[in-house]
Amino acid sequence: MERFSLSVDLSDLQSRLHPLLHTISTSSLLQNIKPSTTVDGLAVLSFLLTLLVYLTRGWIWDKADPHYNVYFERPQVVDSASIGKTTTTRNISRRLEEGGYECVIFWGSQSGTAERFAETLSRECYLHFGINALVADLSEYDAESIARVQPNHFVIFLLSTYGEGDPSDNTSGLWEWIKQIRDKGREIGGLRYLAFGLGNSNYKHYNRVLDVVADALDAASASALMPRQKGDDANGATEEDFQTWKDDVFALFRSLGYGEQEVAYQPTVTVDFTGQELQGETDIMTSLHHQQSTTNSAIVPLVIKKAHELFSRGDRNCMHLELDLGNSDIVYKTGDHIGIWPSNPGEEVDRLLDALGVQHRRQETLTITSLNRSLKLKAPSPTTLEIVIRNYLEICGPVARKTVLDLSQFAPTPAARATLLAFGQDRARYERFTAGTHITLARLMQFASPNKTWDSLPLSFVIENLLALQPRYYSISSSSVISPRRIAITALVVNKPLPGESPATIHGLTSNYLLSNSALASNADVPLPTYQRISTDAHGTVPGTRILAHIRKSKFKLPITSSTPLILISAGTGFAPFRAFLQERAKLHALGKPVGKIILFFGCRNHNDFIYRDEIEKNQLQLGDNLEVLTAFSRAQGERKVYVQERVEECAERVIEALDQGANMYICGKASMAREVDGRLEDAAGKWKGLADGEVKAWVEGLKKRGKWKADVWG
Template identity: 30%
Template sequence: MNDLFGSDVSLSLVVATGIVTVLLASALAFATMKTGTGSSTKKSEEPKKEAPGPVDREKFPGGEITVLYGTQTGTAESFARLIEREGAEHGFFVHVIDMEDIQVEEMLDDRYKDKESGNARFFFITSTYGEGEPTDNTVDCVAKLREMANIEVIFEEKKDAEPVEEQKLAGIEYGVFGLGNREYEHYNAIGKFFDYAMERVGASRVVELGLGDDCQDLEGDFETWKDTKFWPTLKKLYIRDAAALNRLEAAPHEELPSCSYAIEVYSNPQDAVDTPLEKVHGSSRHYFSSEDCPISTIRELRSKDDPGSTVHIEIDVSKAGNIDYRTADNLGVLPVNQPAVVENVAHSLGYDLNKIFSLKAAEGHEWHGEPFPMPISVRECLTRYCDLTSAPRRSDLKRLSAYAQDPVDKKALLRMSSKDGKAEYREKITYAHFGLVDVLKMCPSISAPLEHFLSFCPLLQTRFYTISSSSVVHPKSIHLTVSVTEAARKDGTVFKGVCSSHLAGLKPGDTVRVFNRSSTFRLPKDTSIPVIMVGPGTGIAPFRGMLQERDHQKNVKKENVGTGVLYFGCKKRNLDYLYEDELASFRKSGALTTLHLAFSREQSEKVYVQNLLSKNAKDTWALIQQGAHIYVCGGVKMGNDVNDAFKHIASEEGNMAVEEAKEFISKLAKEGRYVQELWA
């Protein structure tokens, strides 16, 4: 499916860890740094705040540390918040900062230094976005560090490289934990980059690099690093007073976990305040800047005999002032929870859905910006902003246990949250497709004040879909191709992907909140250059838009349009052959020269797009020699198999050794001639 983001991407991965690693371009294409991230971000201009008052050395004998997070789906931020919550029990006051809200040069400012030692202590928790790219909120930091550290390609470490003459970040102590996925070629490239680059510019590593693998047990990797490396190292380095350590170990645990929010309730309805984006929490800015646009068309693309569903949706953006898309861009969609889910959560926790409230920083806590528009009703908050259906992480279950009144519920939550309880967690949460709404039913004694609930409930993440229309042909309408996620549960109910099910349930006239973000999928400026497109399933999305554009170039603008080859795959021709009539029309008009079809289940031996590529090796190599641009869209496993097929073609038809073929394909990617958009 072509949802690039969130719980509808890969049920098995997301339920297990709460995130998915995504890819929006070839890693090598990123070697020349991107500078724009579309309409989704705005640099904060608000001055950074000091800790609220002088840090009490009795309570925080380790002093102050700063945790910087780079996140795309919110997981790195959630890990940073966990360190923030644990800080006091380990003796540290923890500042948490979105990497978008700090300049590299600012790291030496006095406001970031521990007031007693005078040292600046920065700890990076950062995700790798797809094939070795920084997340949107780390692009500027990565670009500046590349410049300072004289690093050409962010996923290469050259231990024999010439040292950097000016050690601009000397005096900073640091550590890094990286979030990545081994399914991608450049595993954890950004975490490794920060660890390497900071050392090159003079910073001192005080905690060894930690790496988490989303393909296995990302949360477990982080817990191990945090509990065996991070806190023990910091306490050994910064708390030398044995009496202070004894006080920390002897301190009684609070009845309820510390809460970063305080709540203000309104007796009458209130309109949400128009908040400047610089005062908004970094990962929440889409909530404030996206636009409500009406659905004009929605239709099913698969046969009624196919148990699955893929819907074609057309969104009218004619009145959206902030949406100016280009062909093959990505559309961010803000999902909405179903009313029944919202009502079940409110019932479990005893919330009045009509209550109007605002949040502010609790005493002794820093304010990180508005998480959503306020004042707001509980109903609106739970519907639009709280992730109630994704599987909670094990750390979330541990935190929930503090709110369980029944010892049986508390014990169950603690057991599943422990390292020894991984198997039970997988059985009762992962494989059962249980979200927070289900955990509240499973453990009915959980009782959390609203401000506490909002401090630990993750925010609903934007889902990104590759746009399947041409901005030239349809400038006022954005088309999406959405595979609807559903999975049967053991109890007979059905788990539904929050965003795809929301979209599939809309009718013409209903609205959806959206914004667009740029992509690296761009047709060659020279229309005569051949293109090879590989997109099985909903990977067809960008190529539908690109073919619409090629058809316009050829038959309306009368331009010389080069050879166009498309590899499309699905299960069976009569079940899920998406856009069959349109592809036939593109062939007739000359926008598409050759169409190769892989129907995987129409014969005893499964056939996939990579098999057809290998079969057509000579023709493919001839097009590459003519300067063809290659585009691949779909699942990461397919993308890896297709990449291997192209390497094999280069090796066999180009008479190259294996390593030469690998370098050749990498060179194409660096030149922007081999571009991928994959999801795990």
């Protein structure tokens, strides 16, 4: 790299300075200037030298460094480029032509599932039908270029819906374009497409993104090659629904004249051990499957500065954690989310290494190379096998039935193969089996072959069939006004017992990871997993409680005007963002600002689970009549069972009146609770306001469009 050079072409210098020197020499003004003192002479000389320096900048000195941008590139961006990411245009039509692709598989994903489905579909399209399909992140192409895709190509959409019918972050460009073609009545008759949606029927707007996109394309005269289909994660059926849809897609290909062939396993990545020790440490923070954007911050290490238990008794834990932002550039706003990046527990890491028969190679350096230029690697390279399994793959998740069938070809014994085929070929039987048994890939392998390791199973198969490790999101329970450099999390520790003769428990990955790092005592009556802690400094010399996290912006915000009344409806840890809301309103009230009336609905099991009770009572003293708290206990001994949605229904007339008078309503908690609240308020609105069904819907949609009715919910 070069910042300064003295190599000068004198003839070029003379030609560049000649016009200026001629102007100076012939100027009558300069001819009459005669320095009368030494100071005047120095001033003239200084002027001429300054002029010379200015004219030669960027040519003789301070020449541009062609590699200057490297200083600002994120390492993971460089890595992704080195593994074959060759996108040179944002025009998808041109990209298909230049790359010789027959179709593009667009994915819109918040958790990574749609992306994995896209990669799987692309691989199988090529192996079974020879169809060269481009896997494409929707954010990497201009959505309007989709309209220019030629009829000899086709487009496949895999679109997820989350929250209250919201598109994933990387789908925003498509979402805006769809609105344009819908509102302006544009025609895109040459486009051929297929579409599959990922959603959860517990949510009110189940698979809304798929329906909005497909409806708009159909109205614009695009040709749907087959009816849209939906995956429902309410009962964990997304994998099965995708498999059913994929079978229909392959039937379509056969009807279109594509020849199908049976193929053996062909990897999309190669995994090779180098036989050498890894030089230096893998920077987990910069290598995770994460894309910084206007919505998501960079990943940063945060230290747990404070932790305490919120439940007064019982066999469950609910933690309050405070994370220090330190000197990082990360900022948050009240109502935002924090994404926690967990690691896998040591027991499950060992279980998978044992099943594969590679315990002795856990610390060996390996390289991972992609054989498909459009696919991203799930882990850095080079690295070690243990690092890949512990930090980059979802080894604790359930196994799809399709994976069971694919795994059978590598079974170490005929009996193991027969076991896998029996479950893989019978959907009902496999669903019964997984309902009462905690099945991960390693557990499945040990179940099918308890006495023999899977030596013939390629590591490439493991990497391909396991999801990339994803963050888990929590509503931030602190106020950025009160605590700008410290983030609070309210986390329930999940340990789900399974029915059946052999007791089994599914441990929530991230909640137990946080509990382990918090150093709080567990209230559970079952052994908990153990996790490897991350050191508190970058050099790994200080043991401590550092976790990796990033901030995700949210639209779940307080109104600008503090006098706006609030209706807050929550259950359990859904109270988290409302803790911050109350803190801000109490602070404004203390400063003499006008504060609107707040009605807080809070539901939980019993009085022992009444989280932040002391703080809420303090808020009541601070805010006086401006805060009313209405509780609902569903399992309180000696009391009538009441759920929060029932309490809202009892006060529906007051809630509706407050909404009509300009109040903002916020709902936070499980999607099923939010759907119940919506339904009961809509029924009440029809009754109290005398509205027909269509009028009630219009009333609700109007409130939501104006930001007066907001929800932050999860499955």
